[in-house]
Amino acid sequence: MSGPGPGPVVRWRVAAVTGAAAVAGHASLPPDERGRAANIPRPDAWQRFVVGRALLRCTIAEHRPELADARPVIAVATSGRPYLDVHTEVEISLAHTHGLAAAVVADGAPVGIDVEPLHRPPPTPSGQWLSDRAQAWPDATTDPAGLLRRWVAKEAGLKACDHLGPAGLAAIEVHGGDAHDPPPSATSVPTPHVDAPAVAVEIARGHVTVPVDRFPDGSGPPPDGRVVVPVVWYEVGGSHLVAVAVRVGAWRR
């Protein structure tokens, strides 16, 4: 694990998923993405896809203006992770939920993002996604806000790693994000420089540890079998919760 110091610059943005946004976004998509959109039969899913892709392209262009005119192809790995097929140094991630899309872009640091409505009930606490330790957490069944923060952090961290060991989602441990499980000392995890949208309010920082038995590039595993991924939580417009995870270190996809 690297020590403190300047972390990678990360930029994320959100967009409301509406019919008007989808119509406007559709016009900005290159032909191959319009083709993919045409194969989506559900209108609500079509809107999410179009708004999400348009938002991702806007965020890439804002982060790397020289790419705006190049319209790089956004490919999708077998895991479902989007990536730029040429400018692979630009790491991207995309999430959408009811009413909102979120996109994140970074140079040289794999990133993950997840978004959920603040009022959405979290997943049922169970061994399917929580470790024994997390289930023993005193408020595991009574603090829906804390559970939802754990959920979005795990989802974002998983996207940043693009791989999960056989122990599964339950083995991802979340540190920080609630008063019961404080983050580690500030000297142990690098802090990314995050450029968030104006409607977002940072509410917590922490990290997730993701168990991996190998890295997607075939190397590894890390000595202790876990990857530490810094996470920042935000509230957006008082209605949504966003987690941004940044994989810092030598390993690349």
Place this chain on the structure above:
Amino acid sequence: MTTDELRDVVLDALTRIAPETDPATLGPGEDLRDELDLDSMDELNLITALCQRLRIDIPEGDYPQLRTLDGAVAYLERRVSAATA
């Protein structure tokens, strides 16, 4: 449990997660995530409900086998049979 009973268990869990589910129109081989617009949290809630209702464990690596109605019923038949054998 019979196949029909397991199908009812799956449909009951689905209608709790996605109330707009119409069992009459749900294609047996269609991807439930696409058909019912389920996201990853919905999928996890479905799995958890099935585990609790049937008192079985479903490993994460097996989730793809439950992504269609017929696939889920066939998978659960095997798991329940193994659990009661």
